Amino acid sequence: MPTVESARRDVVTVGVKMVTEGLELEDHSHHKAELLLGLSGVFRCEVEGGIWIVPPQSALWVPGGMVHRIAVFGNIDSYAAFFQPGADAKLPTRCCTLAVTPLLRELIVRSAQFPADQEVAAIESGVAALLLHEVSTAPLGNFHLPMPTDPRLRSIFQDMMTNPADRGTLETWAKRAGFSVRSLERVIAAETGMSFGRWRQQLSITLSVQWLAGGASVKQVAGDLGYENVSSFITMFRKALGVSPARFMAERTARH
Known part of the structure; x- marks a missing residue:
């Protein structure tokens, strides 16, 4: 066969x-x-x-x-x-x-x-x-998180993925990894095509979609991503995907 x-x-x-x-x-x-x-x-x-x-x-x-x-x-x-x-x-x-x-x-x-x-x-x-x-x-989706090959940058991104609630600034991460701020900005742009802020937002979207689909509440996801309040997380999510987290999941559940 x-x-x-x-x-x-x-x-x-x-x-x-x-x-x-x-x-x-x-x-x-x-x-x-x-x-x-x-x-x-x-x-x-x-x-x-x-x-x-x-x-x-x-x-x-x-x-x-x-x-x-x-x-x-x-x-x-x-x-x-x-x-x-x-x-x-x-x-x-x-x-x-x-x-x-x-x-x-x-x-x-x-x-x-x-x-x-x-x-x-x-x-x-x-x-x-x-x-x-x-x-x-078919139109392309937007649930892609680019990962770098540069070892130091990859280490930073892996740390951010492991602890997404750490809202350290670009300056904070540069100091931890031994980069200057400008050097870190250049490496991130060259390796991912994104700014630091845009990559971190994409990380938040990627993780939130995964966690929401796994059954986590919007409040729980917001907290695990380090947002000070749920409304800030919902605003970010809506700007990125055009709908609220609850609406996003409801639409996918309803079609099943």
Whole structure:
């Protein structure tokens, strides 16, 4: 019986359901590109150069051959679609999160109903073609946290991720790591394409989405991120994503 890697078809999709308080898949790669759709629970994917968070009703794209590590949190209901190399030249070439339209979601769910060990029928070819088009034109998501390669900067960022409630200033972190403020600013911009403040905000968004999807309250998340009050956290979240944290999660829960 062919596996998802050996099946000779443009798209092979499998469904995955599990109940877990936390599970991590060590570094691995696939010959085929993978699209991971989460309907419930949350995924975190780590690759060289960044961390991607996949909240409910979002999807993660991992190009073929890219080494990655995935952690899962909560009650997982998901689908993994694997794409044959060369199936469509317009498919993403980098790891990214994708906004999932209702059509894209239903195409992924439908494709999981096709057995990988049988000849490709006409309806399967049609679904696969439309799925390839939807993936290649899907808007990119914004749950990416770029990670640097510079050892000293990476150490700073790892400390901030470990203790996000530490609201130390740029000057504070520069002194701790032996940087001048200007040098630290230059390294952060060169390595991440962001300012220090923008990276820390993206860290807050990334962690808050992960924690909220895992069942934490807005008040708890605000406190764990070091905000003095809940309203400040909500204001930051709304400015970044366009909706309040409660609305953000309600919309994703309602679609499941």
